[in-house]
Amino acid sequence: MTKNILILKGSPREKGNSAILAERVATGAKEAGAQVESIYLHGLDIRPCDGCDLCDAGECIIEDDMQPLYPKLAAADAILLASPIYWFTFSAQLKLCIDRWYGFQGHKWKEVSHKQYGVILTYGDTDLYTSGAINAIHTFETMCRFLESRIVGIVHGSLNDVGDAEKHPELLQQAFDLGKLLASEK
Template identity: 30%
Template sequence: MTKKILILSGSPKKDGNTAALVEWFADGARSNHAEVEVVKTAFLRYKSTGCVSCRICQKIEPYECAIDDDAKPVLARMTKADVIVMATPLYFFGPSAQLKCIADRIFSLYKWDNIAGIMKSPLKGKTLILLASAYEDVGLDALEAPFKLTADYTGMKFISFLVPNAGLSGDIRKKPDVRDQAIALGRRIAGA
């Protein structure tokens, strides 16, 4: 069955290290017949800077964000994907704001019944992949932790591909071993 892969590419740099990782991963996945969509989250038009905690999503039947902007259809497509990839540069030991802005809005893809102690989400059973790079070799573990915890909490399989010492934007293209590993990961995920 064709794997549907939705990639949220969270760097403000159109041709930087995150873009290269995404391109390589997507090439590998497409070469193994996956259907891949890449969304550059820095260039979406938002009506809010992230989730505003209005909680309207908790009062309605569909898994839908109440903020009607460019992020809303992307969130809807997340529920249809088999694999969700979040790609980000390391920014002060966390993800970029450009990724976080849409990532927090997956709140609308959960329904909590706090009295019964139940949480439901259409994300359950999917795979979450984190692609990330950093200039130095410190901090990617700190970045990874909330993504892994979120995947565990949601019942998603979690895989990360983290590249320390990636250099400045674009320098990662000088690392053929990283390119080969990213392509191989894309191929493997498409065939899994």
């Protein structure tokens, strides 16, 4: 069965480090036979969840660019979350999107449950702890536990300027391998 992989890119920099690594994941996944779609979140109108809880009885009622994203999330077998670290966690663009998954509560979260997740994180500081990337990982791990889902791989690296990712063949390779894994994991 062809796997359907959705990539959510959380950086405003379209050719930035997390985006380049996310595209390597896409290449690996496509080479392994998956169908892949990448979404550049910064280009979308995604408003914050307003906590109205009307989704409890149905669907999210906010008419914005999350509406076409909901069926894509539901259809994905695997989701890649790619983000720069901004202020010691993942970006606001990605947080806005994930907060709106609350809109699935009326269906007991089933649209975003029982999936495989991959994670790409890039940061300017030297390691997972000083950069704050560890906070993003904790959040994704907690989220996946709640959604009865699994993180199959995390690729992270200390990169700063646009163009830095291309200078790190080991990270590009890890991202490519993560794509293959997402495409093949049952």
